[in-house]
Amino acid sequence: MTDHPARPAHPHRRPTRRRRRTLFAVLAGLLLLGVIAGTGLALDRSGPAPRADRADTTALPFDLPAARVLRAGPHLVFAHYFPPYPLSLDNQPAAHDYYARNYLTPQGEQGRHAAYGGLLRDRPLPVPRSPGDWQLADLEKEVRTARDAGLDGFTVDLLSLTGPNRQRVDLLLRAAHRVDPGFRIALMPDMTSLHTDPRTLADALARLAASPAAHRLADGRLVVSPFKAEAQDPAWWSQVTARLRDHGIRTALVPVFLDFRANAERFAPISYAFSSWGNRSYTRQGDVPGDVRLAHALGKKWMQAVSVQDARPNQGVYDEAGNTATLRSTWNHAIGDGADWVQLTTWNDYSEGSQFAPSLHNGHTYLDISSYYLTRFKTGAWPRIVRDTVYVTSRVQFTDTRNAPLQPRLMRPRPGTAVPRDQVEVLTFLTAPATVLAQVGTVPHTYRAPVGVHARYLELSPGLTKAVVRRGDTTVTEVTTRYPARRTVTVQDLQYYGVSSRR
Template identity: 40%
Template sequence: MSIPRRPLLAVTATVAYVAATGLSPAAATAPVSAVIQASDDVFISQAAPETVYGSAEWMSVCVKTCNDATNAERRALMSFKVSGVPANAQNVTMTLQVSAARTSATTVSAHKVSGTWSESATNWKTRPTFGTTALATRTGFTAGAVAALDVSKAYTGNGAYSFGLTASAGPVAVLHSSRTSGKGPSLKITYTVGTSTATPTPTPTPSGSATPTRTPTTSPSTTPTASPSPTAEPTASATCLPFDKPSAAALREYDKKVFAFYFPPYPLSVDNKDPAKDQYASWLDPAGSSGMYAAQGGHSRDRPLPRPVRSGDWRQADFEVEIRQAIAAGIDGFIYEHHTSASDQRFNQFPKLLAAAKAVDPGFQIMLSPDFPTAKGAAQDKVISDILMAKGHPSLYHLSDGTIPLAPFYPERQTPAWWDELRTKLSAQGMKTVLVPIFLDWSGSGKTEWNNSVAGYSSWGVRWQSSTDGYRKAGLEAAKRGRFYMAPAALEDVRPRDKRYWEPSNSGTLRQSFIKAQEGGADIISLLTWNDYAESWLAPSVERGYAPLDVVAYHTMWFKTGKWPTIKRDALYYFHRSHRTDAPFDAAKQTIGPIAIPYGDKAADEVELLAFLKEPGTLTITQGGDVQTKEVTAAGMVSFKAALKPGTTPVFELKRDGKVIQTVKSHTPIKQSVVYQDLINHAGGGPNCRRPL
């Protein structure tokens, strides 16, 4: 018989104690714990895909070759209802606890689960979606003992949580279900009540040379007009980064700015459907989209972090999440490619983005990148009406003199005179603008015919490390012409749909882009892009987590302040592909032929450990029997690389005085051969903390 389950009352009791004693939340700093029993739990079996094990007194977790069979994987599911945790809870940890019915050396991972399921109806065929990235992994279970897995990464506050267990090695792991009295899975939440100490903020020391005041007519400055901004981080725990980041308001005081280019076709969710069945799932599936991308193995290789189906105004809610993610990385705003569409609603959400920015933080600004007709001499009326939608909105980015920068992509498809005329017409409508063209390619030579029409220069840039010096040259040339410079920065560019990719040297291109932009005196950096999952993206994603964005946060603080942040917390990140670039693929299925580098740096098959160290230590990259070490003699960020070894799963380690300080195992095994090429850099690691999603 099923035993009724309900959460223990530790959370509610503590809140009542604070109210009864009159203690302020800040005073109640002793850790508080609550243990919540599962509201549903069940296991599912690939070997019996239609069987529901809702009455079983145990849960079985096993690899695909379970008991020497084929296609016999077993997984466990469990859900919990968290309530009573105060909004100002700090240092929240969430631990999944399961009791083993037998001793085994099984390696089991916990995943976040999305989609609906129940213990009374769910089987293998109707299973929900398991998150690609494991929240926690452990090896070994002892009969009668409780095994713990830290799933704190999934914490987002009060609400429903679902987790799934999978096995990657070892025999069957047998765990007690809630049908065995007192031994079912539970979720332990520990936290302290009170507000955290304010993060120290550096005194702004803006450089006069960084202010873009070079255009002879409008003298624009990138310093935005004053607007209300929060003084504390609203989106993430203070321990989410290896360093202490100033508040959003403090970072915005610096002249230099960092914006992320937002591409409307790829929002957080396209259709507000179950992530297992939504448009991104279709794009990742070679058979999805009616087989349109079968020849290349799917439209793309990654997707944004999945979120549950929302009610209400889900588009604005999604924008708000992405804005919080960007603010947590120190980003000043989005560059939004805007035009309205008669057929595609993804392009018609500009008003909701502006509303979301205003709701989350009016200091987060939107720079307009208007799309436009490319036919020679085309009418400008629709472009003007699209731009005027933002007229007077407090979240629209403007320079200190009140002018609105327009940053169109590939503007050279029209003449400078065409853009001059468009700006004149906008001025007649009461909207004074300046042009900051994002040329398809500009490294400081040519385009002189544009100089009298622009306030600054920019370009779409490159995606390989050796060419980033062009950003330095472009910045110096822009200064010579009396204009400011917006430098591009990107992680990589991989386009399976049209058979191309460029070699990014793991995180090297991204890091060098910031460095070369700074050397050239860039005034703004444009991150290309925030969310174009078909080419180049930096937003938190399934295959990379927050790793790229944390690297952006570190370099953004340096770009703005001129000083490398002091590392306060050790953190290990990794970047590597899931196979060598020359690994054999199934040409009968990937019928387009090889996805290849058209030009630029040669392919580099390496695993990178990007370590942030608060003091010296020894770094290790282990791939099977291949062990590479590096002695680091000073605190700071260090890149350590090793040749990629197929047939292994990399493990990264930090030691001091022979003691292991931190270990991170990659979520991406390196395959010897593949069906379809996957040439993106997978990534992971970093602090275990609460994130905006």
């Protein structure tokens, strides 16, 4: 059983999460083997799935420094872990597991997701069935994946104080300590779904704080980082920290706000650091420098939100991420504006389409790109590109889609987001200038790409996209997308898909 939270739409911010229990119904005699053919929802059978998570020194365009080097400085990078979507929900083969049967199809969970064409459009990278304590083994795998990408830890979303999601938090703490005692789990009470009193919350946090993996500062203070902290006033949070003191626990409060500017000064006396959940459009990052300056002026550290994209079928809304423009912009703000910490939003919230974690449709693309910027953020120097690499991102359908037979309620752009666009991005990391030959569907493109990081945008056309990087007569790297763009669809899917030439 999972208690998946429903999320009503909100035009500007992350919505309220309400606890929802899901049914693991056994569909006798019917296993859904290809969820929705032609939309990007089905498991691809045309070739091998993206590489499973494991440390691969040749998978990145640069050499990632050792963990001891990345952890030597004061800058920390967390990813927001969302417990409803672990690698597996039932330890079944991916073709007919709970994701395939109930989340990736409009008919799933007895049709409750039919109005928006199914709850999810992507899923965690499938893993084989595991013997023994498979849930712990899967969480250990996720910790290793994050650790090997350079992350310091997870901020774990505490959606409830009982039930499966709460149990996964316990398991995540165990997994982190078993895999890497230096990997940190910051406790993030979710105040959109936790409706409790200060004493009850503090007592629950104290129990979690008993784990050696719970994130503490060097002086021993427990980091508590409530999501939508402004749902309760500072006096309420002071009661939480006072009760934690009764347990012998000193606290460093790091509130994450939906409206930072309106709450910064009144929360300053009780806070160690500040953060904002941010937004998912590359054209709406202009407030970040002022937010960082305000936090520092109040004597607080700043945790910057770094994001990929956001598309929510169940809420009927999506942001225009501009391929990897939002990812690169939010990282560049964290680096250039002086953030102290970073929170990747999110590691695995597939219902928002915001995942960094390796997924069926993206492989390691967004996590790999993020590791490049993470290295600069943590070390102060851009890593040297030593392996030519090309990443291609594009949608698998066009933004002007008006007819999706299996989805009565379509998504619309979030008010204020960038203008929706239909483009392929070819993002090259090159050791020297080279010629790029790209074919988008049947349309060829040729251009010269410079040394370093370079993004080129091409008009989306139906079909697959292939990008080949050549120097003289030698092909140095190439990649082809795994899912074709189509004009005729059955459900709407406006996430960007990603591929890497080194995966």
